[in-house]
Amino acid sequence: xxxxxxxxxxxxxxxxxxxxxxxxxxxxxxxxxxxxxxxxxxxxxxxxxxxxxxxxxxxxxxxxxxxxxxxxxxxxxxxxxxxxxxxxxxxxxxxxxxxxxxxxxxxxxxxxxxxxxxxxxxxxxxxxxxxxxxxxxxxxxxxxxxxxxxxxxxxxxxxxxxxxxxxxxxxxxxxxxxxxxxxxxxxxxxxxxxxxxxxxxxxxxxxxxxxxxxxxxxxxxxxxxxxxxxxxxxxxxxxxxxxxxxxxxxxxxxxxxxxxxxxxxxxxxxxxxxxxxxxxxxxxxxxxxxxxxxxxxxxxxxxxxxxxxxxxxxxxxxxxxxxxxxxxxxxxxxxxxxxxxxxxxxxxxxxxxxxxxxxxxxxxxxxxxxxxxxxxxxxxxxxxxxxxxxxxxxxxxxxxxxxxxxxxxxxxxxx
Numbered sequence: 001x002x003x004x005x006x007x008x009x010x011x012x013x014x015x016x017x018x019x020x021x022x023x024x025x026x027x028x029x030x031x032x033x034x035x036x037x038x039x040x041x042x043x044x045x046x047x048x049x050x051x052x053x054x055x056x057x058x059x060x061x062x063x064x065x066x067x068x069x070x071x072x073x074x075x076x077x078x079x080x081x082x083x084x085x086x087x088x089x090x091x092x093x094x095x096x097x098x099x100x101x102x103x104x105x106x107x108x109x110x111x112x113x114x115x116x117x118x119x120x121x122x123x124x125x126x127x128x129x130x131x132x133x134x135x136x137x138x139x140x141x142x143x144x145x146x147x148x149x150x151x152x153x154x155x156x157x158x159x160x161x162x163x164x165x166x167x168x169x170x171x172x173x174x175x176x177x178x179x180x181x182x183x184x185x186x187x188x189x190x191x192x193x194x195x196x197x198x199x200x201x202x203x204x205x206x207x208x209x210x211x212x213x214x215x216x217x218x219x220x221x222x223x224x225x226x227x228x229x230x231x232x233x234x235x236x237x238x239x240x241x242x243x244x245x246x247x248x249x250x251x252x253x254x255x256x257x258x259x260x261x262x263x264x265x266x267x268x269x270x271x272x273x274x275x276x277x278x279x280x281x282x283x284x285x286x287x288x289x290x291x292x293x294x295x296x297x298x299x300x301x302x303x304x305x306x307x308x309x310x311x312x313x314x315x316x317x318x319x320x321x322x323x324x325x326x327x328x329x330x331x332x333x334x335x336x337x338x339x340x341x342x343x344x345x346x347x348x349x350x351x352x353x354x355x356x357x358x359x360x361x362x363x364x365x366x367x368x369x370x371x372x373x374x375x376x377x378x379x380x381x382x383x384x385x386x387x388x389x390x391x392x393x394x395x396x397x398x399x400x401x402x403x404x405x406x407x408x409x410x411x412x413x414x415x
Contacts, residue, residue, distance in 0.1 A: 012037040027080030032399045034076040039393030054328040058114030060357045063335040064383040069392040121356040128376035134163035134172045135371040137350040137363050153179045153194045163370045173344040176205030176311040185210035189229045196229035205311040217267040222284040224275045236269025237286040274303035285310045290330035300337050306377045313346040323349045336385045340375040
């Protein structure tokens with residue numbers, strides 16, 4: 001996996017060297033080469049250099065304009081300018097100052113834009129209607145097995161009771177795999193699988209099985225149940241994780257080792273329609289679907305959601321940086337579509353991001369916890385990124401092609 005990921009750095013280095021050999025400026029060459037590499041290089045788990053700015057609120061607002069690629073471009077432009085200013089002895093002082101001033105102006109304008117958007121969003125969020133959520137983090141070790149599977153759903157019910165003791169909520173949200181005993185579809189009511197008394201709608205992740213045309217299929221699903229436990233709707237995970245939920249080598253006739261293929265063989269869903277809670281459209285993203293900006297953009301274009309909900313189980317990462325990294329990468333989706341992103345996880349990071357990307361509520365990681373939070377529901381408006389997607393990547397390709405094909409101007413004799 002890491003050998004494959006390293007190809008991104010190789011592509012960047014080769015393209016940067018090619019641009020520099022044509023006499024192109026360092027900062028421009030580095031920015032263009034890096035954007036193109038991030039844009040075209042295939043990654044199993046897409047990540048972006050610009051994600052390093054996930055906690056810089058003002059700069060994070062650029063995501064509504066150009067997604068994570070725009071922040072990657074900004075990072076590399078600053079790095080290139082610094083390198084030009086202090087690392088290239090042959091550059092004249094005028095050239096160093098010119099590059100530094102240009103990049104500083106772009107960085108300053110980015111901070112101004114972000115600060116203005118934050119102020120505007122704060123006013124909009126303060127006057128928006130809200131949805132009161134109760135979020136459960138059960139902290140179940142992964143994987144639950146045998147008799148312990150049967151108690152996982154009941155544990156979520158018990159923690160939900162704790163939430164409801166403090167007052168009613170509009171929706172309870174449980175994570176992926178909250179119901180690990182596979183549901184046999186179609187399921188009419190939660191009363192078929194667990195004693196139901198909560199009298200509150202609940203959105204939760206589950207494994208499901210169904211038969212069609214004599215074929216047994218299994219799905220990773222998100223289920224929306226009403227206050228009476230009756231199943232209202234479900235979402236079947238579209239983007240299956242390679243080697244975990246599907247075997248990408250199957251077309252070649254290659255079988256995975258039994259341990260590696262134990263979870264493989266899921267069927268992908270195809271629908272992007274929202275789950276409707278009364279009149280509120282909700283788009284659910286299961287597991288790692290929230291780190292896929294282009295996929296979420298297609299989902300949002302179809303569903304026009306007022307709320308994004310990521311149901312995930314990051315217990316597999318253990319005590320590593322994995323859960324925090326996942327949360328940081330997913331955070332961009334809130335800003336890109338100017339809607340709250342609710343992350344309900346099994347062990348953490350369980351967090352609610354506002355439409356400005358700032359944290360509205362967060363549960364402690366690695367322990368059972370619950371959250372009660374009022375999330376603002378902004379009017380649905382398509383951002384520049386939602387409309388045009390990765391235009392930054394396409395612009396990078398055009399610039400790279402032009403810089404490689406166009407002959408550099410001959411150096412002038414200044415003596």
